[in-house]
Amino acid sequence: MGLITWKPSLETGHAKIDTQHQALVDAFNALHTAMKLGKGKEELSRTLAFLKSYTVEHFTMEEELMDRFGYPGAPEHKGIHGSLVSQVAELCQRFDAGKTALTLPVMDFLEGWLVEHIQGEDVRLAQFLKAKGNQA
Numbered sequence: 187m188g189l190i191t192w193k194p195s196l197e198t199g200h201a202k203i204d205t206q207h208q209a210l211v212d213a214f215n216a217l218h219t220a221m222k223l224g225k226g227k228e229e230l231s232r233t234l235a236f237l238k239s240y241t242v243e244h245f246t247m248e249e250e251l252m253d254r255f256g257y258p259g260a261p262e263h264k265g266i267h268g269s270l271v272s273q274v275a276e277l278c279q280r281f282d283a284g285k286t287a288l289t290l291p292v293m294d295f296l297e298g299w300l301v302e303h304i305q306g307e308d309v310r311l312a313q314f315l316k317a318k319g320n321q322a
């Protein structure tokens with residue numbers, strides 16, 4: 187595990203979704219780099235908070251697309267978003283309270299959901315949107 191390299195298998199084919207995913211990967215990599223460099227708690231906290239808030243913004247954008255085009259998989263996809271946001275929010279809280287450190291297993295967990303969610307639910311959403319003529 188390490189930095190996430192942007193690769194074709196992470197592309198959904200939907201321009202707006204892909205652009206935001208690249209920014210999420212950048213935010214993850216910034217956090218990973220700050221952790222590796224042994225940056226202070228404040229900087230790590232700020233980097234983690236940015237990842238959380240950008241995640242929320244991105245999920246909101248996807249959910250607006252789901253609603254606009256009547257995506258049948260919306261309830262499940264939104265449910266997964268909700269649980270990811272609570273997990274990251276809890277991580278932020280625990281980190282700020284000094285109850286957890288940003289360790290490799292924690293970064294593995296973040297990398298896992300990011301990559302798996304993109305390649306699973308998000309690819310399916312993008313395929314549906316494409317069939318509806320929305321690719322940007």
Ligand SMILES: [Fe+2]
Nearest residue numbers: 248303307308
């Ligand atoms: Fe999603």
Ligand SMILES: [Fe+2]
Nearest residue numbers: 244248304308
């Ligand atoms: Fe996404």
